[in-house]
Amino acid sequence: QSVLTQPPSVSGAPGQRVTISCTGSSSNIGAGFDVHWYQRVSGTAPKLLIYGNSNRPSGIPDRFSGSKSGTSASLAITGLQAEDEADYYCQSYDSSLSAHVVFGGGTKLTVL
Amino acid sequence: QVQLQESGPGLVKPSETLSLTCSVSGGSLSSHYWSWIRQPPGKGLEWIGYIYYSGSTNYNPSLKSRVTISIDTSKNQFSLKLRSVTAADTALYYCAISLNPADPFEYWGQGTLVTVSS
Numbered sequence: 001q002s003v004l005t006q007p008p009s010v011s012g013a014p015g016q017r018v019t020i021s022c023t024g025s026s027s028n029i030g031a032g033f034d035v036h037w038y039q040r041v042s043g044t045a046p047k048l049l050i051y052g053n054s055n056r057p058s059g060i061p062d063r064f065s066g067s068k069s070g071t072s073a074s075l076a077i078t079g080l081q082a083e084d085e086a087d088y089y090c091q092s093y094d095s096s097l098s099a100h101v102v103f104g105g106g107t108k109l110t111v112l
Numbered sequence: 113q114v115q116l117q118e119s120g121p122g123l124v125k126p127s128e129t130l131s132l133t134c135s136v137s138g139g140s141l142s143s144h145y146w147s148w149i150r151q152p153p154g155k156g157l158e159w160i161g162y163i164y165y166s167g168s169t170n171y172n173p174s175l176k177s178r179v180t181i182s183i184d185t186s187k188n189q190f191s192l193k194l195r196s197v198t199a200a201d202t203a204l205y206y207c208a209i210s211l212n213p214a215d216p217f218e219y220w221g222q223g224t225l226v227t228v229s230s
Contacts, residue, residue, distance in 0.1 A: 089157050091216065091217075098171075100170060100171075100172055101159035102159065
């Protein structure tokens with residue numbers, strides 16, 4: 001059971017917009033810790049997609065955007081492309097017990 | 113460009129100790145936090161713990177009793193030891209680095225699969 005909750009799967013047709021939610025609690029996202037998002041294509045290491053809730057690293061297209069509100073965060077992907085089919089993970093920090101890094105369980109995006 | 117490479121046995125027997133090393137090239141170990149992360153088959157990512165170049169560590173509470181992360185700055189390497197492994201420890205193990213504990217992991221190794229089986 002992951003500390004951050006993500007939907008197991010989402011899907012969309014090419015060109016559409018999809019969102020992936022990441023729900024935490026008052027000890028992590030709600031405590032003000034940033035949320036980061038990763039894309040993991042099968043057989044490769046996770047790639048940083050969004051950092052600090054809504055910032056894109058160099059080279060990440062602006063089709064990808066992130067937001068955060070309260071104890072939740074969201075990743076939005078517009079203009080869906082076949083190459084976006086991958087697993088997506090959110091990450092934050094948790095201050096319960098001993099402070100530590102936490103991940104979401106991951107969301108499989110299928111491009112129909 | 114920083115590059116990380118995991119190495120170690122791909123098969124470990126139950127109750128034994130899993131040992132992995134992460135070799136870093138293209139950068140120094142100082143001023144970053146060096147983490148181990150794993151992904152069991154069909155499951156999500158799980159942070160195992162980190163070590164700072166000074167040697168201070170922090171571990172996932174759920175694994176803390178079995179984990180030791182160490183660093184060898186002279187070799188630009190850091191290592192993971194996970195004791196008393198079971199089949200539940202079978203996973204793809206990654207090493208990764210971040211600038212601060214709550215920061216994103218900017219660089220990742222390619223991952224190494226470790227299977228726990230007799």
